[in-house]
Amino acid sequence: MSLRILGICCSPRQGQSTFNAMRVCLDAAKDAGSQVEVQLIELAGKTIGPCMACNICRQGLICGWEDDFAEFIPVLADTNVAGIIIGTPVYFGGMTAQCKALLDRCVMFRRNGWLLRDKVGGVLAVGGVRNGGQELTLQSVRAAMLCHDMVCVSDGKDSAHFGAALYSGGPGGIEDDEDGLKTARNLGRRVAELAMRLYPGT
Numbered sequence: 668m669s670l671r672i673l674g675i676c677c678s679p680r681q682g683q684s685t686f687n688a689m690r691v692c693l694d695a696a697k698d699a700g701s702q703v704e705v706q707l708i709e710l711a712g713k714t715i716g717p718c719m720a721c722n723i724c725r726q727g728l729i730c731g732w733e734d735d736f737a738e739f740i741p742v743l744a745d746t747n748v749a750g751i752i753i754g755t756p757v758y759f760g761g762m763t764a765q766c767k768a769l770l771d772r773c774v775m776f777r778r779n780g781w782l783l784r785d786k787v788g789g790v791l792a793v794g795g796v797r798n799g800g801q802e803l804t805l806q807s808v809r810a811a812m813l814c815h816d817m818v819c820v821s822d823g824k825d826s827a828h829f830g831a832a833l834y835s836g837g838p839g840g841i842e843d844d845e846d847g848l849k850t851a852r853n854l855g856r857r858v859a860e861l862a863m864r865l866y867p868g869t
């Protein structure tokens with residue numbers, strides 16, 4: 668049996684800072700236990716439109732849009748998924764439009780049996796500067812997770828604040844942001860630790 672932790676990278680740019688930070692985070696999650704399996708998904712290159720409030724999803728796990736969100740429905744609804752970590756660049760002090768569209772479209776899981784309930788939630792934000800709005804961004808993504816009755820964690824001891832917060836604008840990018848990388852590792856480990864406690868035996 669395995670316990671899966673998903674990392675969803677919401678940058679429009681493939682393989683960049685948020686992706687690399689998420690890899691660090693998921694590596695730490697994997698190292699937390701032999702039963703932990705991780706999956707990194709990128710939204711870059713995908714087309715996910717904003718929720719149009721058409722309410723078709725009140726009839727089931729279906730959506731009025733015919734776009735790439737369809738491939739995420741079975742991935743997110745999978746009962747083997749014990750934790751979800753959302754990673755987003757900071758855009759004007761908040762999450763990217765791609766991230767917001769994904770979160771809004773997830774309303775279907777709430778309307779069809781609260782399918783994300785009790786999954787462990789963690790958030791990672793990468794800004795261009797050290798104090799560019801990472802904490803605001805973490806908070807707004809976490810608010811969406813709470814609306815699903817997910818169990819949100821901090822970045823865990825010994826950094827333990829509001830999630831993983833990194834910045835990419837230093838000379839060496841996130842690779843030189845030791846404090847930020849520590850929060851990414853701690854977040855991954857913390858999500859895995861709590862998932863193992865909530866779902867022992869998987």
Ligand SMILES: Cc1cc2nc3c(=O)[nH]c(=O)nc-3n(C[C@H](O)[C@H](O)[C@H](O)COP(=O)(O)O)c2cc1C
Binds near residue numbers: 684685760793798
């Ligand atoms: C439209 C836009 C708005 C941005 N706003 C902010 C911001 O408010 N604060 C910040 O620290 N960085 C801001 N940035 C910089 C990005 O957060 C930063 O470059 C980040 O590393 C991008 O993530 P990525 O490398 O994974 O694409 C902004 C970038 C863009 C394109």
